[in-house]
Amino acid sequence: MLSVNERAYSIVEDLMEFEEDYRVEVHELKNNATVIDCGVNVGGSYDAGMFFVQISMGGLAGVNIQLENVGDVSIPFIYVYTDYPALACLGCQMAGWKIEVGAFSGLASGPARALALKPREIFDILDYEDDAEYAVVTIESKDLPNEDVAEHVAVECDVETSEVYMLVTSPNSLVGSIQIVGRVIEVALFKLKNLGYDVNLIRNAMGKCPIPPISERTDAIANDFISYYGSVYMVADSYSDVFEGVTFDKTAYYGKSFLEMGDIFSLDPSVFAPAQIVLNAENRSMVFGKLNPDFILRSFRL
Secondary structure, eight states: OOOHHHHHHHHHHHHHHTHHHHTOEEEEOTTSOEEEEEESSSOOOHHHHHHHHHHHTTTOOEEEEEEEEETTEEEEEEEEEESOHIIIIIIIISOOEEEEETTEEEEEESTTHHHHTSSHHHHHHHTOOOOOSOEEEEEEOSSOOOHHHHHHHHHHHTSOGGGEEEEEEOTTSHHHHHHHHTTHHHHHHHHHHHTTOOGGGEEEEEEEEEOOOOSTTHHHHHHHHHHHHOEEEEEESOOOGGGGGOSGGGSTTTTOOGGGSOOGGGSOGGGOOOSEEEEEETTEEEEEEOOOHHHHHGGGOO
């Protein structure tokens, strides 16, 4: 059986071996768990950001970054593709596990969720459960986890503490900005799942999204970038009318910035949606939604 933790661990090994090159820091905790700081107390790098996204997706995705023009402005874009969309995005990348241990709080993604089955509903839909000796988790937090957090992860994943690997980044950092917009396919699949579409029918997916500038509100701006300029191409076995309502322009929030909406974590999940979906299904292709370059360019106008 394909193991998302084993696939991700092979990438983690490379990241740890060349930590100085990738501008990350590896910490071994007293209970032998491993923490890799990708953007809390370090600057991180584009390479580290791409690794973070790949690891978050269980090693089931290709990731690249390059400049692309939006209007007359050159902006870095992330490009993501996967031939295992449901498992890579919902079974791994989705931030489906909130870890709160003592004073530590973080949103956990990554293949360790397939060991802990967080949340169970997703893995019932996917009919998947990993069985690996490693637990690889990617965490969005402003703090680095300690031994108690590692122990919690080990217990939930039923692995030895020494086999726990926790990659951590602040959302308002270079790697943090990359990993948020790297979720552009996941956002589309999550919305489809909530609308009742069988996500297992999606066979292949590609996505791209501009990477926001780093600031104190990168997390909110990154969601703007997904909603107003994130695009996803999907190959699916079946068409459904629910695709008509997936994109952000079909929500009541269109025209607003996430900066205006308040606390991101208190919003209705239906607000999270990509700007555009191109669907190839049943021997035809359809386009849903629209790109809004003027909206995202506001982030680059002083």
